[in-house]
Amino acid sequence: MKRYDAVFLHPPAIYDFRERPTFPGPIAYTVTESTEQFIIPPIGMLSIAEYLDRHGYRVVVENIGERMVQDKNFDVEGHIKGIEGSVYAIDLHWCVHAQGAIELAKLCKRLHPDSVIVLGGLTATRFHEEIIRKYEFVDVVIRGEAEKTFLELMNALDRGQKNMSVGNATLRVNGRPVVGPSAAPSESIDEFDFTRLDLLVPKSILFSKSRPPYCAHWSIPVCRGCVENCVTCGGSAYACARLLGRSRPSFRRPERIMEDLERLAEQGVKAVFLFQDPRMGGKRYWESLLSTLRKNGLPIDHLTLELFRPADAEYVKALAGLGVSVTLTISPESGVDHVRMAHGRNYTNAELIKTIEVCQENRVPLLVFFMLALAEDNYDTVKETWKLWEKICMMDQEARSEEYPITVNYGFGPMILLDPGSLAFDNPSSYGYRMLSNTLEGHIKQMEQPSWHQWINYETKYLRRDEIAKLILDTVEYSISLREKYGIYDRTTAFVEKFCYVDLSRLIMKEVDKIAELKDEKEKDTRLRLLQDKVREYFTKLGERAHAL
Template sequence: MAVPDLVLLHPPSVMDFRKRTLLMGPVSDLIPSTPVFDMYPIGFTTMASHLESRGWEVRIANVATRMLASSRFDPDRFVRSLDAAMFGIDLHWMPHVQGALELARMVKRHHPDRPVLMGGFSASYYHADLLRGHPEVDFVLRGDSVEVPLERLSEAVEKGKGLEEVPNLTWRLDGSVKVNPLSHVPDSLDEVLIDYGLMVRKVLRYRDLEGHLPYRNWKSNPMSIAVSVRGCTHNCVNCAGSCDSFGRNFGRSSPAYRSPRLLADDVARAEEHVKGATFVVGDIRQQGRKYASEFLAELRRRKVRNEIVLELFTPCDAAFAKEVSASLDRFSVQMSPETHDEVVRKAQGKPYANVGVERSAEAFLDAGCGRFDLFFMIGLPGQTPGSVEGTVRYVERLYDRFRGKRLFPFISPLAPFLDPGGNAFEHPEKHGFKVLARTLEEHAQLSTMPSWKYVLNYETRWMTRDQIVDASYSAGLGMNDIKERMGLIPRDTAERTRSRIMAARELSGMIDAVVSKDGWNEADLAALRDSAKDLSESTVCEKEELDWTDNSFYASIPRMVGSLLRKR
């Protein structure tokens, strides 16, 4: 088998997580991945699709899912067995910093003559630091759209050409760091290719299903993604994907959208391969209602049957909900008001009222929405423990109002990290935050702490780390009790969740007792390791509550085979 031109490696959050005592907490309860953040970014697919369309051979290897799938899987041996002209490692969100750096060292140890590339939001933010302080990293491609720069870099690596003309590249020459202009910032996503059949072909070529899974639970809860936008028109203070952050860190002055027709094509092609929900990234109203209407009309013409999951960044009117209903057979909606407190919500960067949230939920539920998910957060500017309790009481009123109407509120902490590059990280005093880690090394060190309380890289003027942790567990108990009383979850499910939360809270105290002693080490925590592992997933709710589909991966096999036969 020919050596790939590029192997894209996705690390776990902590490379040796299986050997450490890590109470990771409810940091991933409300996303598809596990607490080791095993979901690789959609950019892996777009980069691989772009290069493959131009004749390059790319392999994706999700090291995190391989490690989760088998205790016998040895990442060091696996990396040693690989070869490629170049290795790429994502450092998109900051929770991967320790795993990404350790994986880069592993690659460089076994393949010292092969260049190691990093990319993603966090890599872009720390690009110069990565090149100055980490000899295992040779290149960083900056920005949100590196498909074309990656092609240019691959050509330069293959032909031994100079790197001065590769856009968005930070690199090293004779020991000094070179920063090429961030010049490739496309104003449209219409040239971005998403090959939904890529994973199927690569699984067959490399005989590696686990390594190509987007996340561990994909086989039981398959999901596809269609990307409507890169960039954002909103300014949530904690987010590295905010409008200000895109301008400051990624050279983007305005969002780049995919045309309604091509976005609908993506959704339809995803359905050819996967029998499961398709999540449309970005509020389709961001570019205006005309864009949203055109996209929905395109979907209506294609008669899409998969469930479509839409995001709302702001409240909507009943007319929009009816338009969605008229265009789609099956759909669900997600909205993140973050808190019931409108003053706190405004400080977070979302200046809209509760009445808008409630009218949006009512409009979509009346229009036949499969489920309307509401996400609330703990650790916001201006938020106190009492305010968190108020959010739980507000949720109870919502449940009572929408009883039996498929409303699903969730709550979790802003964890583990405040995003580097976001406004709160850049201007913490202005927004009431205290940042506890600034550098790559400081974040990597926090990542290996034994309890998620010590991993948090921030406190606020209103809540300490201890209060954020306690409020998270208390809110989880409150939400669980409400769902049980309302009949939304069975009694045995509620009891399991209640027991897990109480056990996690107790274990957190036991870890505190160890960490408070001078000279403690990992051996002092060994007796708690199994309990920490068991209590680090589905902490404040059952993860299955987030599943959009009852279909498993195996229900998609006929579609995948059909797409291969059609060579699509």
């Protein structure tokens, strides 16, 4: 049996997704790599594991979500039983993992009753007291930044202290939550390491060559924290102040980022997503970062960076001169200025178009990302957003050439969950939202519903949940047609995607809503399973049909 001091586990979104009838609808359309089980672990998990490893603890980061998705016969119970640890730590960073994280925690406690079960991440931080109060198999919630707290926790356990007072830890004493003192966030994130992929198993998804970017890839941060306040974001300036106690971002020194890239390259990584916008650190910071990268020569083939605001020619030109292929992403979320601004993104379509032009002039591909439905969205604003997509497609078509095949592209995703701890989650009515769940337990119940449209955790002042779901499917349908029109999809792809993500999703939604009305739980279950079998049958037939097209 393998023996560790701390075993870190990344859960699937829904622990028993292989047994219970689940209809993820268009979610899989927008998160192809991560899958609808969201199997990419948060990078903070690696930095915590590395911090413990550095201090002499034996650690491993087990991606249970990936194992379960990759192998439908993977025996979770047998696998976890075979990993002996003093501590099992499960990430509950993104709310979508609420059910998966809690179920995995329960399993770890059942299989290893003498171990300490820890939960951490932004969502766990937002619900720390509720977790300790309601889920007796969770011993500790680490709030906010976890590297140092985790080390303190391990040291305290080594000393035999179970009811220790550790900064940033919430634990149970005599059946009640005891909230340990808040610890100040780290002054500098230079002391952490986000690149120890050797601690992570498995990692076939990161090294897969079968989907974009078609090579080994990983993400590293420019900084921790944000200066922006997008209202539904759990990593905004507001949320970081409340959940991490962080009043301003901590930027990684350019030399440290260079070292990160070198370390990743040594491990075979060729494409890196350098997330958070370096311009938040000011001109002196981003100039120093880019000149460090240029001077040393990038050891990877591809770099992706984020734009939190429109970019000018000076910045894009500097990126274009890095000597490797660079892609930029920007997320205006809506194609309508007032909808975007109410969401916390203060720029106009005119500024966005200018950014696209600047990127095209400098031959830096740009992905423009949209999300729906936002607080100020209605059918008319969404149609305006569609128009902007068509404009983006036209701009791309005009600028494309053989050496520069994609100049600008758009992408979009359904919002589904407002982040716990965000401005809108904490003050929904002030931002045009209405929460359908505001407890962790409520989210777990929602995520245990069979269909994606029942997972949406909010409504807006203009749209009910069923209207949001309809709008999402109409938008997927429009997007598929647009991609076919502009040659991004061929006829077969458009046909298959429309059938899978739109037509079938509409039928499933209707049927699931009918089944939800039934009183008899057994009958409900039987009908849902029948529906799932039917859907699988359709998929098989569709595969045959698509081949014939």
